Amino acid sequence: DIQMTQSPPSLSASLGDKVTITCQASQNINKYIAWYQQKPGKAPRQLIRYTSTLVSGTPSRFSGSGSGRDYSFSISNVESEDIASYYCLQYDNLWTFGGGTKLELK
Amino acid sequence: QVQLQQSGAELAKPGSSVKISCKASGYTFTSYDISWIKQTTGQGLEYIGYINTGSGGTYYNEKFKGKATLTVDKSSSTAFMQLSSLTPEDTAVYYCARIRVAFDYWGQGVMVTVSS
Numbered sequence: 001d002i003q004m005t006q007s008p009p010s011l012s013a014s015l016g017d018k019v020t021i022t023c024q025a026s027q028n029i030n031k032y033i034a035w036y037q038q039k040p041g042k043a044p045r046q047l048i049r050y051t052s053t054l055v056s057g058t059p060s061r062f063s064g065s066g067s068g069r070d071y072s073f074s075i076s077n078v079e080s081e082d083i084a085s086y087y088c089l090q091y092d093n094l095w096t097f098g099g100g101t102k103l104e105l106k
Numbered sequence: 107q108v109q110l111q112q113s114g115a116e117l118a119k120p121g122s123s124v125k126i127s128c129k130a131s132g133y134t135f136t137s138y139d140i141s142w143i144k145q146t147t148g149q150g151l152e153y154i155g156y157i158n159t160g161s162g163g164t165y166y167n168e169k170f171k172g173k174a175t176l177t178v179d180k181s182s183s184t185a186f187m188q189l190s191s192l193t194p195e196d197t198a199v200y201y202c203a204r205i206r207v208a209f210d211y212w213g214q215g216v217m218v219t220v221s222s
Binding site: 034042045046049055095096098099 | 150
């Protein structure tokens with residue numbers, strides 16, 4: 001099974017900051033990684049698929065990059081509506097989620 | 107628009123079973139498989155398994171074999187998950203999600219609480 005190590009578990013940012021979350025897979029996942037946003041009491045919402053492809057409706061301040069085992073997700077110019085938890089998901093071999101990152105306002 | 111509408115919250119006693127549903131709309135149901143995902147505070151998001159909505163074929167995460175049973179009713183575009191021999195460790199929010207390579211659309215989630 002592929003393991004996904006996501007860091008950091010929590011992040012504190014001010015409005016307008018740039019923040020970055022990373023996910024490391026236990027093996028090469030060939031860029032098959034997606035990123036999700038989850039707000040309290042809501043289902044996760046897909047933001048990015050295939051490492052860097054923004055899903056329709058995802059603001060351009062969100063971005064993703066990476067290859068092989070190492071991937072990152074960034075939010076430039078954090079807005080109040082971005083306060084949420086974020087998860088990576090590998091889908092190269094079945095599916096495995098990262099442990100999540102809770103983004104809070106400083 | 108694509109929607110996955112799940113059934114309501116469940117309160118169940120240890121040792122019992124629950125069956126939750128996920129009704130799809132806005133697309134051809136049998137064109138995409140449905141997955142089920144468990145979310146707890148301690149364990150985060152865990153993939154339970156998936157069902158081929160056309161054939162009814164299933165695949166289960168080893169951890170959930172014997173715990174979850176996935177079925178589908180094509181006539182009503184509804185997927186079901188039965189959880190059996192419930193214990194307090196099964197208390198969680200359960201989501202269904204459409205598989206389009208990754209999980210693109212999700213149901214709103216069902217809170218299952220196991221308590222005597």
